[in-house]
Amino acid sequence: MNYEADQTFPADLGAEPERCATCAVRNSSLCGALSSDEINDLNKLSRPKSLKPGQTFVFEGDQIKDFANVTQGVAKLMRGSEDGREQIVGLLFPSDFIGGPMSDNSQDEPYTIEAVSPLELCIFPRDGFEALLEKYPALERKLLDRTLNELQLAREWMVLLGRKTAQERVATFIMHVAEKMRNHGCQGTIGFDLPLGRADIADHIGLTIETVSRQITQLRKEGVIDMQGARHILAYDADRLREYAGF
Amino acid sequence: MNYEADQTFPADLGAEPERCATCAVRNSSLCGALSSDEINDLNKLSRPKSLKPGQTFVFEGDQIKDFANVTQGVAKLMRGSEDGREQIVGLLFPSDFIGGPMSDNSQDEPYTIEAVSPLELCIFPRDGFEALLEKYPALERKLLDRTLNELQLAREWMVLLGRKTAQERVATFIMHVAEKMRNHGCQGTIGFDLPLGRADIADHIGLTIETVSRQITQLRKEGVIDMQGARHILAYDADRLREYAGF
DNA sequence: CCGGCGAATTGATCTGAGTCAAATCTTGCC
DNA sequence: GGCAAGATTTGACTCAGATCAATTCGCCGG
Numbered sequence: 001m002n003y004e005a006d007q008t009f010p011a012d013l014g015a016e017p018e019r020c021a022t023c024a025v026r027n028s029s030l031c032g033a034l035s036s037d038e039i040n041d042l043n044k045l046s047r048p049k050s051l052k053p054g055q056t057f058v059f060e061g062d063q064i065k066d067f068a069n070v071t072q073g074v075a076k077l078m079r080g081s082e083d084g085r086e087q088i089v090g091l092l093f094p095s096d097f098i099g100g101p102m103s104d105n106s107q108d109e110p111y112t113i114e115a116v117s118p119l120e121l122c123i124f125p126r127d128g129f130e131a132l133l134e135k136y137p138a139l140e141r142k143l144l145d146r147t148l149n150e151l152q153l154a155r156e157w158m159v160l161l162g163r164k165t166a167q168e169r170v171a172t173f174i175m176h177v178a179e180k181m182r183n184h185g186c187q188g189t190i191g192f193d194l195p196l197g198r199a200d201i202a203d204h205i206g207l208t209i210e211t212v213s214r215q216i217t218q219l220r221k222e223g224v225i226d227m228q229g230a231r232h233i234l235a236y237d238a239d240r241l242r243e244y245a246g247f
Numbered sequence: 248m249n250y251e252a253d254q255t256f257p258a259d260l261g262a263e264p265e266r267c268a269t270c271a272v273r274n275s276s277l278c279g280a281l282s283s284d285e286i287n288d289l290n291k292l293s294r295p296k297s298l299k300p301g302q303t304f305v306f307e308g309d310q311i312k313d314f315a316n317v318t319q320g321v322a323k324l325m326r327g328s329e330d331g332r333e334q335i336v337g338l339l340f341p342s343d344f345i346g347g348p349m350s351d352n353s354q355d356e357p358y359t360i361e362a363v364s365p366l367e368l369c370i371f372p373r374d375g376f377e378a379l380l381e382k383y384p385a386l387e388r389k390l391l392d393r394t395l396n397e398l399q400l401a402r403e404w405m406v407l408l409g410r411k412t413a414q415e416r417v418a419t420f421i422m423h424v425a426e427k428m429r430n431h432g433c434q435g436t437i438g439f440d441l442p443l444g445r446a447d448i449a450d451h452i453g454l455t456i457e458t459v460s461r462q463i464t465q466l467r468k469e470g471v472i473d474m475q476g477a478r479h480i481l482a483y484d485a486d487r488l489r490e491y492a493g494f
Numbered sequence: 495c496c497g498g499c500g501a502a503t504t505g506a507t508c509t510g511a512g513t514c515a516a517a518t519c520t521t522g523c524c
Numbered sequence: 525g526g527c528a529a530g531a532t533t534t535g536a537c538t539c540a541g542a543t544c545a546a547t548t549c550g551c552c553g554g
Contacts, residue, residue: 040518046523067444081494085291085494087406087409089406090402110399110403111402137381137387140391141387143389143391144387147394147395147398148394151394151397152357154402154405155330155336155337155401156357157405158336159336161405162408162452162453163328163332163453165541185280198502205409206408206410208505208541208546210503211444211541213504213543217503217504225541230501230502230503230550242500246328247329247330413511444531445533455511455512455513457511457513457514457534458510458512460532460533460534461533464533464534476519476520
């Protein structure tokens with residue numbers, strides 16, 4: 001049993017359905033807004049789903065039928081063109097919520113979600129979940145908070161894409177990953193694995209593979225970071241990295 | 248009296264406080280979620296405020312004290328660096344809401360809001376407004392919808408900034424403005440004024456003034472758009488423009 | 495331990511957009 | 525109407541990052 005509450009509820013924990021009680025993101029995800037009693041409603045709707053790296057969850061242009069929580073792994077949220085250009089507009093980590101526009105059901109989902117590492121999701125049908133949002137204001141409030149955070153992040157990324165140099169973009173990206181890793185306790189702040197390969201990094205920060213590679217080499221030469229293999233980063237000096245990340 | 252309801256309520260309109268009853272964005276803004284009775288609560292909190300072009304509403308780094316609705320004019324939401332680089336991460340049109348992260352009060356507002364044209368705001372103190380969010384779920388729901396829309400827009404802009412050419416960026420920008428104008432009925436779809444000068448356009452789409460100017464000239468030469476003066480655009484052929492805007 | 499193959503690095507060259515520098519066009523103000 | 529002052533356009537040149545082309549690395553299966 002790997003269950004441990006970082007946030008305790010009235011003590012009727014025994015009432016929690018199995019899947020929720022042992023869920024790695026029980027409290028850090030949207031579900032943290034619900035008590036042990038309340039979460040039964042959500043559990044009844046939900047079912048788990050696994051995706052292998054490279055598999056997609058929704059395709060551009062599809063009608064969205066489901067929402068989901070990421071319980072394990074990393075996914076990318078992306079938009080592509082016919083001529084091969086691609087932009088990753090967000091990364092999804094454990095406890096992140098997947099759900100598009102709520103009220104305007106007519107809208108098509110314009111983005112593709114693709115697993116980057118082995119991915120575990122907890123899926124809810126759209127209708128049922130929206131009913132729960134009405135029933136539990138705390139759930140809706142938490143969703144609003146999350147959405148505002150993502151908006152904030154998207155705007156920071158606009159600054160990166162619109163005004164930062166290649167060097168600053170790579171440094172900023174590494175900083176962001178380091179932070180994500182700290183928050184999720186996946187690994188230490190100093191040493192951690194990049195969840196993306198060079199091609200995906202390039203598509204996230206608006207550069208090419210080659211430029212990303214050259215800038216990482218540069219950062220290594222200047223002693224801002226160190227690496228073990230192509231994926232494992234050692235960022236000893238967070239302040240130095242922040243300076244390189246620009247404004 | 249310029250009041251006209253596009254969305255009718257129980258018919259106790261006489262009960263509406265003067266400022267709300269004659270408000271140009273009474274129904275299209277967040278306030279549209281409230282009935283004539285309910286809006287009294289909000290009216291008691293609110294006060295109008297005017298800003299001249301160039302004046303700022305919140306400074307980067309300030310603690311946010313107030314939320315607001317834009318009732319008239321256009322403002323830009325921007326982030327700047329010490330070395331003079333600047334990125335406009337959003338434009339605010341009439342009926343748009345100004346309000347940062349809700350729960351995490353400790354956060355500093357990282358953006359500056361500056362009036363681009365004569366701006367009229369309807370301001371609410373933060374605390375009072377948050378109390379109303381709790382009291383009226385419809386208000387919170389509308390705020391969530393709005394925030395999801397903005398997130399959507401921010402991600403589209405990430406695609407523009409990360410992967411589009413100069414030509415595509417300018418065409419996309421013009422399309423977006425045309426759409427805004429149509430939605431707000433400010434002017435026809437075919438002919439309309441740009442709310443921003445070349446410098447601000449450049450800071451919004453991640454280019455320089457000169458490149459923006461050259462691309463507008465290019466679009467004019469190719470007959471995609473026509474212009475009267477530097478600000479007034481004539482976009483006869485929306486489809487053609489959309490092709491130029493890329494994916 | 496040894497290929498083999500996709501991923502990453504490195505090098506050489508090219509180019510779209512940036513920079514610097516004039517014109518020229520607006521627009522408000524007297 | 526005429527004249528600044530600022531905004532926009534245009535031109536010449538530069539450069540950061542893209543593109544094209546080899547290597548080299550790192551990891552997995554045998």
